[in-house]
Amino acid sequence: MTALLEAHDLTKNFGGVQAVAELSFTVQQGEILGLIGPNGAGKSTVFNLINGVIAPDKGRIVFDGQDITGQAPYAVARHGIARAHQIMQPLLGLTVLENCMVGACFGRENMSLADAREAARQVADSVGLGARADVLAGALTTAGKKRLEMARALSAHPKLLLLDEVLAGLNPTEINLMLETIRGIRNSGITILMIEHVMRAIMNLSDRIVVLNLGRKLAEGTPREITQNPDVVKAYLGDASSLEAAGATPP
Amino acid sequence: MTTSISHDVAKAGTFKPRKGWGEEIALQVRQPFPWLIAIFTLICALAPYVLDDVSLRESLLLAAVYVTLATNLNLMIGYAGYVNFGNIVFFGVGGYIGVYMATAWHVHIVLAALAGGICVSVLAYVFGRGILRLRGAFFALATIGVNEAIQAFVVNFEPWGGATGIYLSMDAYEPLGGPMNALWLCYYLIIAVMGLSLLLSYGIKKSKFGLAIMAIGQNEDAAAVLGVPTPKYKAIVYSISGFLPAVAGALYFFKSGIIEPTSAFDLTTSIEAIVMLMLGGAGTVTGPVIGAFLYEELRGYLLFSETFSHLQLVLAGVLLLLIVLFVPGGLMGFLRQRLPFVRRWLQ
Numbered sequence: 001m002t003a004l005l006e007a008h009d010l011t012k013n014f015g016g017v018q019a020v021a022e023l024s025f026t027v028q029q030g031e032i033l034g035l036i037g038p039n040g041a042g043k044s045t046v047f048n049l050i051n052g053v054i055a056p057d058k059g060r061i062v063f064d065g066q067d068i069t070g071q072a073p074y075a076v077a078r079h080g081i082a083r084a085h086q087i088m089q090p091l092l093g094l095t096v097l098e099n100c101m102v103g104a105c106f107g108r109e110n111m112s113l114a115d116a117r118e119a120a121r122q123v124a125d126s127v128g129l130g131a132r133a134d135v136l137a138g139a140l141t142t143a144g145k146k147r148l149e150m151a152r153a154l155s156a157h158p159k160l161l162l163l164d165e166v167l168a169g170l171n172p173t174e175i176n177l178m179l180e181t182i183r184g185i186r187n188s189g190i191t192i193l194m195i196e197h198v199m200r201a202i203m204n205l206s207d208r209i210v211v212l213n214l215g216r217k218l219a220e221g222t223p224r225e226i227t228q229n230p231d232v233v234k235a236y237l238g239d240a241s242s243l244e245a246a247g248a249t250p251p
Numbered sequence: 252m253t254t255s256i257s258h259d260v261a262k263a264g265t266f267k268p269r270k271g272w273g274e275e276i277a278l279q280v281r282q283p284f285p286w287l288i289a290i291f292t293l294i295c296a297l298a299p300y301v302l303d304d305v306s307l308r309e310s311l312l313l314a315a316v317y318v319t320l321a322t323n324l325n326l327m328i329g330y331a332g333y334v335n336f337g338n339i340v341f342f343g344v345g346g347y348i349g350v351y352m353a354t355a356w357h358v359h360i361v362l363a364a365l366a367g368g369i370c371v372s373v374l375a376y377v378f379g380r381g382i383l384r385l386r387g388a389f390f391a392l393a394t395i396g397v398n399e400a401i402q403a404f405v406v407n408f409e410p411w412g413g414a415t416g417i418y419l420s421m422d423a424y425e426p427l428g429g430p431m432n433a434l435w436l437c438y439y440l441i442i443a444v445m446g447l448s449l450l451l452s453y454g455i456k457k458s459k460f461g462l463a464i465m466a467i468g469q470n471e472d473a474a475a476v477l478g479v480p481t482p483k484y485k486a487i488v489y490s491i492s493g494f495l496p497a498v499a500g501a502l503y504f505f506k507s508g509i510i511e512p513t514s515a516f517d518l519t520t521s522i523e524a525i526v527m528l529m530l531g532g533a534g535t536v537t538g539p540v541i542g543a544f545l546y547e548e549l550r551g552y553l554l555f556s557e558t559f560s561h562l563q564l565v566l567a568g569v570l571l572l573l574i575v576l577f578v579p580g581g582l583m584g585f586l587r588q589r590l591p592f593v594r595r596w597l598q
Contacts (some may be wrong), residue, residue, distance in 0.1 A: 051476060077478030085476075091469035093534075102466045105459050106478030111461040114274050156478065 004029045004160055004191050010049055010059035012042075012215075019045040021215040023059070027160065031181070032192045034202040035113075037212035038235075044086060044211070047162050051078040051083050064159060073130045080108040082153035085196070086164040088145040090152075091241075092138035094128075096129055097121065099137050099148055100155040107156020120155045127151045127181055143174045147181075154185065161185065163194035169202055175201060203227070279457055284536070284598050286452065287323045291540075292446030296439055312438050312506075314547045315445040319499045320520070321527040321539035322448040326455060326492040329533035331485060332468030333383065336391045337398030338524055341493035342500035343515030344401060345371050350411070350417050351500020352591045359426065360433075361440065364501035369410025371497035379486035386471075395518065402516035423505075437454070437506035441499055449496045452536045453598055455491075464488050468534075519564060523550075526567045529574045530580030536598040541582055 003029040012020045020042045027033045035043050048054045050061055055070040062068070063079055071079075082103065091099050100120030104111050111119060126132050127147045132140065137148055146166055153161055163182070167175050179201060186192055196202040202209065203223040211218040211232050219229045226232055279285060295315065299308035299421040320342065352358040358366070370444035382393040406414045424433035455461040462485050466474035475481045504510035523546065531542025546567075553559040553566060578585050586593045 019558065053472075053476070072480075073475040074478050074480045083476055085473075089470050089476075091466050091473060094465060095471050098465075100460055102474065102477045103478065105332065105462060106480075113462065114278075116459070152477065230516075233386035 002029050003027065004064060005050070005193070006060075006062040007046075007050070008060045008062070010046070010061070011057050012045055012049060012054065013057055013230065018215050020056075023212070023215065023217055025210050025217065025220065027193050028193060028208075030186070030189065030191055032186055032194065032205050034206035034209040035193060035195045036197075036199075036202060036209060037218070040132040040214075042215040043211040043212055044164060045215075047164055047193075047195065050076070051081055051162060074106065076124065077107055077156065078110070080156075080159035081162065082156045082158035082160070083108060083162040084146075084149035084153045084164060084166050086168065088142075088149050090137035090140070090145050090148050092136065094137060095134050096137055096140070096148055096151075097133040099152050100124055103152040103155035104157070107158060109157050116155070119157070120151075122150050123155045125156070126184070128177070142169055143171075145168075146170065146178070150181065154190075160191045160193065163192060165195055165197060167196055167198045171207060172202060173251065179205060182221075270357050279454075282581070283596060284453060285512055287535075287596075288446060288449045289502050290452065292442060292449070294348050295445070296442045299438070300435075308435075308438055310547065310551070312441055313505075315441045316499055316503055317524070317527055317543035317547055318445045319441075319448045319545045320496055321522040322445075323492045323494075323496050323573055324465075324524050324528055325452060325533060325535075325539050326488055328465045328528060328588065329490050329535070329538075330455065330461065330468055332471075333386075333485070333489075334391045334525075335394045335489075335492070336525070337394035337396070337518070337521055338492075338496070339518065339521040340394075340398040340401055341371050341375065341518060342503075342520070343398075343405075343512075344374070344500070345493075345497025346500035346504035346510050347405060347411055350386075351414050351503050353501075353505055354417060354419055354423055357426070360437070360502065364440070364498045364505075367492045367501040368498040375493040376486050376490035379489035380482065383482065383485040383489060391429075398516055398518060398521070402512050405512045405516070412511070414512060416509060416515075419505065423436040423508075432517075434506060436465045437502050440505075441502050444495050444499045444502065449536060449540065451491070451495065452539075455488075456536060456598060460484070460487075490521045501539075522564075522571075523567060526571045526574075529579075532583030532585070532587075535581075535583040535587065538581050538583035545582075565584060 003026040008024050008031045010020050010023040025044065034048065037043055038182055049056050052071050052073040052075065055177050060069045063081060066079065068076055068079055075242065091102065097120050100123055101116040104116035104119040105113065121133060124130050127150055129144065129147050129151055140148060150166060167178055170178060172231060175198065182192065182205060206223055208221065209226045210220045211226060218235055219226060274534035286301060295311055299311060319339065324338045327333045345367035348364040348370050349360065352366055353360050378397060382390060382397065385393050405411055411417060420431060424430045427433040427436055432446045455464065463474065463479040466477065466479055467481055469483060471481055506513065527542035528539050530545060531540065532538030550563060552562040574581060580588065583597065
């Protein structure tokens with residue numbers, strides 16, 4: 001296996017608060033890597049550092065052999081990193097299809113408008129938004145907007161997909177559908193780095209998991225190793241039984 | 252359903268057809284709307300000549316200038332979501348460059364107008380890279396600042412006549428076959444500029460660049476994450492939105508025979524352009540046309556009426572307020588929402 005994304009020694013301070021500290025990890029080609037940690041652990045900041053929304057104070061990010069540290073978000077997108085936001089940011093006045101077309105046009109492949117239209121239609125179909133392609137994004141339900149975030153990111157045909165809590169706010173049926181979609185994406189050859197609070201989901205989906213606490217890496221390993229790691233259990237999960245509880249109760 | 256999802260996603264990842272510009276243009280030529288623009292422009296161009304009506308020509312000329320201003324302003328406000336309050340600066344600077352070149356250097360007015368357009372576009376791009384870092388009200392204020400600063404510069408710039416401006420003598424029209432011919436030529440050219448503005452507005456709306464600009468107008472940060480190079484594209488659209496107004500400015504002031512700072516950089520006209528745009532419907536191609544014609548009618552009526560002649564701007568302000576509050580989509584937004592055939596035929 002080769003590394004698709006390498007983060008070396010990432011550090012970011014906001015005022016006096018150390019949001020991310022000396023964090024290093026790698027995402028292997030083709031895997032699903034889960035990023036978990038309590039609220040305020042710095043997970044979303046890590047995403048912001050990777051896709052260039054903010055620049056790190058220290059450290060390097062290497063994607064597919066190229067140093068992308070500090071590049072603007074649109075440059076990072078061109079390299080083949082796409083992101084689905086935790087707080088959905090649909091382009092409300094554009095249709096579902098047009099939203100996806102933006103991703104396709106300006107993502108990794110720099111498609112023409114006509115190509116983008118077809119790619120967007122295929123992706124919209126594949127995540128179950130095909131019937132709503134010509135609806136304004138503002139008219140979608142929450143679950144629909146979550147799917148749109150994902151569809152828009154996928155339309156870029158990225159190498160790496162960053163999923164930021166795409167399951168939050170969905171009901172159990174919608175979660176199951178979304179899990180299938182995420183597996184489908186991985187099977188199509190796209191590498192996934194995901195932040196998730198729904199334990200059952202992340203434990204099921206991930207090949208490996210990185211646990212953050214107070215901006216630092218607390219542990220790294222397979223889901224099984226993580227659930228048995230005493231540090232994780234202590235710092236994050238409280239005690240062992242709460243892991244079971246978290247898995248059993250939907251959000 | 253679940254298995255088909257994985258299958259479809261896999262398929263989506265392997266998609267590979269290549270369609271380019273050619274198909275996209277061929278597709279647009281088959282649409283009715285560009286032809287509607289062409290027919291409308293032709294009618295405007297021929298009507299005063301066929302009817303032999305000089306006052307119709309004058310009022311259509313003013314309307315065409317308004318359509319040009321409002322349509323190009325629409326690229327910024329309606330598409331990119333940036334309120335360019337000082338948009339008249341393009342018109343004024345284009346006018347000065349064009350008139351100066353035509354009088355001092357005896358350059359043909361068509362070339363002088365084009366030069367004005369190009370200079371303004373280049374300047375707008377450079378300024379745009381700077382002031383488009385500002386958002387919302389701060390950007391709007393900065394554009395007013397640019398307009399005022401350039402006006403102050405021109406007032407003190409002797410080659411352009413300082414505060415008194417540049418007067419054209421009748422000789423300036425001789426190369427064009429005398430004043431009468433020059434007037435008609437300027438008329439046709441301004442109508443052409445209007446037609447080009449509309450085609451430009453439609454073309455941008457239907458292009459990949461336009462999609463990016465609309466994405467910026469909806470949510471700039473999200474657009475950047477999707478890969479839209481926002482600083483560059485914003486500066487490009489700002490620059491494009493300056494070109495045709497500058498050309499129109501050169502033609503208009505050349506035709507008027509005088510250009511001076513207070514009329515060239517009149518913030519009132521800027522605001523009027525915003526009123527026209529909002530009245531017709533920002534973000535649509537047809538809206539600014541309807542808005543400009545309606546506003547010109549209204550303005551003409553108010554200027555000549557006993558009671559209202561001093562209230563023209565007050566009413567424009569009230570109108571703007573009412574539109575923003577109750578019909579933010581303007582006339583076209585209102586119609587497109589309610590009538591499907593309007594949506595099909597008018598962009």
